[in-house]
Amino acid sequence: MKRVHTGPPLGQLDLNLLRVFDVVHREGSLSRAAEVLSLTQSAVSHAVARLRRELDDPLFVREGSQMVATPLATRLAPAIRDALTALERALSGRRAFDPAVDLDRLTVAIPDELEAVVLPALRSRVTTAAPGLLVAGVRFDLERLQLELATRSVDVAVGVLHPGGPDVRRERLIDDALCVVARKRYRRLDSRKYLAAGHVAVSPRRDGPSIEDTALEQASLRRRVVARCQRYETALRIVAESDLILTAPRHFADRLASVLGLHVLRTPVPLPAAQVDLYWHRRSEDDPANRWIRAQVRQVFRDGV
Numbered sequence: 001m002k003r004v005h006t007g008p009p010l011g012q013l014d015l016n017l018l019r020v021f022d023v024v025h026r027e028g029s030l031s032r033a034a035e036v037l038s039l040t041q042s043a044v045s046h047a048v049a050r051l052r053r054e055l056d057d058p059l060f061v062r063e064g065s066q067m068v069a070t071p072l073a074t075r076l077a078p079a080i081r082d083a084l085t086a087l088e089r090a091l092s093g094r095r096a097f098d099p100a101v102d103l104d105r106l107t108v109a110i111p112d113e114l115e116a117v118v119l120p121a122l123r124s125r126v127t128t129a130a131p132g133l134l135v136a137g138v139r140f141d142l143e144r145l146q147l148e149l150a151t152r153s154v155d156v157a158v159g160v161l162h163p164g165g166p167d168v169r170r171e172r173l174i175d176d177a178l179c180v181v182a183r184k185r186y187r188r189l190d191s192r193k194y195l196a197a198g199h200v201a202v203s204p205r206r207d208g209p210s211i212e213d214t215a216l217e218q219a220s221l222r223r224r225v226v227a228r229c230q231r232y233e234t235a236l237r238i239v240a241e242s243d244l245i246l247t248a249p250r251h252f253a254d255r256l257a258s259v260l261g262l263h264v265l266r267t268p269v270p271l272p273a274a275q276v277d278l279y280w281h282r283r284s285e286d287d288p289a290n291r292w293i294r295a296q297v298r299q300v301f302r303d304g305v
Contacts, residue, residue: 020047077151097288099130109140109157149281157279173301175273176249180265198226198244200235249274
């Protein structure tokens with residue numbers, strides 16, 4: 001019969017080890033965890049080793065430069081984070097949430113094409129209230145979104161419309177109208193010229209239709225895509241050096257088109273707006289820190305990022 005290890009009684013467990021576990025899980029790195037905890041890397045390694053012995057599990061396995069959680073660690077992480085949060089609240093009593101005191105890191109999962117626009121504005125806003133706050137943008141991984149939000153390895157996510165899972169809350173941040181960007185000055189860009197032109201498509205996926213192509217196909221239309229990339233900034237630079245055109249959200253076009261000497265035009269065919277949503281986990285719904293973070297992200301978009 002397989003032995004089931006139940007772990008040590010709580011009274012025998014050094015609760016400081018759980019804080020180390022929480023930070024290592026969030027950071028995915030012993031060295032970064034040591035920086036957050038203001039400990040040496042050796043001290044963090046010894047703490048993890050002690051917890052491994054106590055729980056009879058490796059907990060974290062090195063894969064390249066990352067420390068990847070084992071199934072047991074993945075299962076424990078949300079409960080440990082919630083318990084630490086509850087303890088912090090109890091110890092702080094009735095004191096109101098203060099980001100300068102209660103928050104040391106803000107992690108947002110965000111696609112590459114949004115990071116360059118959103119993250120500078122978000123950092124500028126939040127560090128006014130919390131000057132020592134570390135603001136980190138990490139890869140938006142749809143397959144891991146629910147897990148990362150549940151374990152609080154990311155606080156919130158910002159991205160285009162995606163099904164987030166039953167425990168993920170979602171809120172619309174912006175409906176951004178699409179426009180056409182071109183180097184050539186068109187006297188009139190009609191649907192015939194639009195569909196016949198060479199297009200740059202932007203998508204984080206390796207293949208498959210973009211949002212615009214899907215909409216065009218539903219209208220029995222097809223455009224001629226001759227270049228494809230992952231970021232609108234890259235696409236705009238391609239357009240600046242060619243006769244290709246780009247269909248892009250208006251806020252990307254307005255920020256960079258004039259700098260690159262490009263013209264912004266209306267789309268001559270009906271296309272849906274680019275929708276950007278804010279995601280968080282249901283367990284973070286009433287968490288003061290997460291509520292504050294969500295409010296800052298909302299305001300960044302309201303300010304016209």
